[in-house]
Amino acid sequence: xxxxxxxHRATAAAPAAxxxxxxxxxxxxxxxxxxxxxxxxxxxxxxxxTLAVIYLAMRFVPNYPLTAANPRDESGAPSRQExxxxxxxxxxxxxxxxxxxxxxxxxxxxxxxxxxxxxxTRAAKRAADGxxxxxxxxSGPRDEFTDLSDTFDTMLARLQRSFDAQQRxxxxxxxxxxxxxxxxxxxxxxxxADPEGQDYPRLVARLRETNQRGxxxxxxxxxxxxxxxxxxxxxxxxxxxxAREALDLVREEAxxxxxxxxxxxxxxxxAGDGVLLRQLTLNLLHNALRHNLATGGSLTLTTGPDxxxxxxxxxxxxxxxxxxxxxVDHLTEPFLRGSGRLAEKDPARRGHGLGLAIxxxxxxxxxxxxxxxPNPGGxxxxxxxxxxx
Numbered sequence: 001x002x003x004x005x006x007x008h009r010a011t012a013a014a015p016a017a018x019x020x021x022x023x024x025x026x027x028x029x030x031x032x033x034x035x036x037x038x039x040x041x042x043x044x045x046x047x048x049x050t051l052a053v054i055y056l057a058m059r060f061v062p063n064y065p066l067t068a069a070n071p072r073d074e075s076g077a078p079s080r081q082e083x084x085x086x087x088x089x090x091x092x093x094x095x096x097x098x099x100x101x102x103x104x105x106x107x108x109x110x111x112x113x114x115x116x117x118x119x120x121t122r123a124a125k126r127a128a129d130g131x132x133x134x135x136x137x138x139s140g141p142r143d144e145f146t147d148l149s150d151t152f153d154t155m156l157a158r159l160q161r162s163f164d165a166q167q168r169x170x171x172x173x174x175x176x177x178x179x180x181x182x183x184x185x186x187x188x189x190x191x192x193a194d195p196e197g198q199d200y201p202r203l204v205a206r207l208r209e210t211n212q213r214g215x216x217x218x219x220x221x222x223x224x225x226x227x228x229x230x231x232x233x234x235x236x237x238x239x240x241x242x243a244r245e246a247l248d249l250v251r252e253e254a255x256x257x258x259x260x261x262x263x264x265x266x267x268x269x270x271a272g273d274g275v276l277l278r279q280l281t282l283n284l285l286h287n288a289l290r291h292n293l294a295t296g297g298s299l300t301l302t303t304g305p306d307x308x309x310x311x312x313x314x315x316x317x318x319x320x321x322x323x324x325x326x327x328v329d330h331l332t333e334p335f336l337r338g339s340g341r342l343a344e345k346d347p348a349r350r351g352h353g354l355g356l357a358i359x360x361x362x363x364x365x366x367x368x369x370x371x372x373x374p375n376p377g378g379x380x381x382x383x384x385x386x387x388x389x
Contacts, residue, residue: 054087188207239269239303240266267303279362292379302314329372332360363386
């Protein structure tokens with residue numbers, strides 16, 4: 001663990017008595033004390049067994065008096081009874097010494113063994129207090145404690161990324177929802193200050209446009225929230241049919257933008273919610289159209305069995321466009337547009353930065369896989385793999 005976290009030891013060791021959700025448990029022996037007593041008991045039992053074997057063996061010593069070689073000399077050899085009595089006294093002292101060694105040695109050994117667990121416990125308590133920027137980072141050979149440490153560090157990293165994403169999402173959502181309201185207020189303030197010099201039909205049209213933008217953002221946020229909390233109803237369907245339906249809905253927009261559509265549609269049986277999967281395909285197509293080349297762009301839609309995973313169905317959308325960085329996984333983050341955080345100036349190319357986020361939510365709800373890969377010549381390939389039926 002990062003040893004710099006040691007100053008938090010006293011705070012981490014304090015019980016969370018103010019946590020109403022934490023069950024109250026009686027205070028009993030600690031794990032270190034239990035290990036100490038177990039080790040001491042094992043040492044004493046092993047020693048007692050060894051001494052018992054010696055004692056029983058000594059009972060087979062012949063019970064006749066030992067005499068000196070010269071009968072006129074006095075024999076100082078003890079009798080068997082004296083030897084057994086001395087052995088019993090020595091055994092008692094030995095067992096007491098073994099018990100003392102077992103308790104002292106067991107205490108230090110248990111402390112050394114449980115030290116990594118104490119580090120993990122302190123880290124867990126810091127995480128419970130809201131600090132996610134630290135890691136346990138146990139060193140040494142791989143064992144149960146290092147595996148637990150690595151797993152806990154991975155969990156902390158994921159939680160930190162998730163919380164950071166949630167904070168950015170809340171900030172961006174607030175900005176996106178506040179923008180149309182601020183624009184409406186500005187236009188109304190201007191109209192109030194100079195009611196005679198206003199073009200009211202144009203004012204109403206602009207108010208309607210900005211209001212519609214706020215409605216669209218709110219609907220998208222509600223859809224994202226529903227995807228995370230309620231699993232979709234799945235049924236057998238063919239992604240080829242879903243792709244054709246979505247393609248018919250974007251042909252006019254593709255013609256307006258001058259984007260050439262091409263397809264390679266094959267049967268792709270899958271299991272899912274038809275409405276959500278059509279929305280998924282529409283979002284991918286709209287994203288591919290709006291982030292395409294200004295002139296001479298193209299878009300390819302394909303469906304069929306997943307060659308990499310038999311039994312699954314795949315749908316992919318490939319478009320031309322500007323060169324993208326090697327890693328594009330961040331594009332599924334809410335309110336992140338292909339050109340950055342700022343919206344397009346052209347209303348026809350403007351989005352809310354939620355299209356791919358909704359796609360990722362739909363794929364996740366269907367237990368599928370979404371892969372985004374930049375094309376070498378520019379543009380993006382979005383590949384969706386779903387379980388078959």
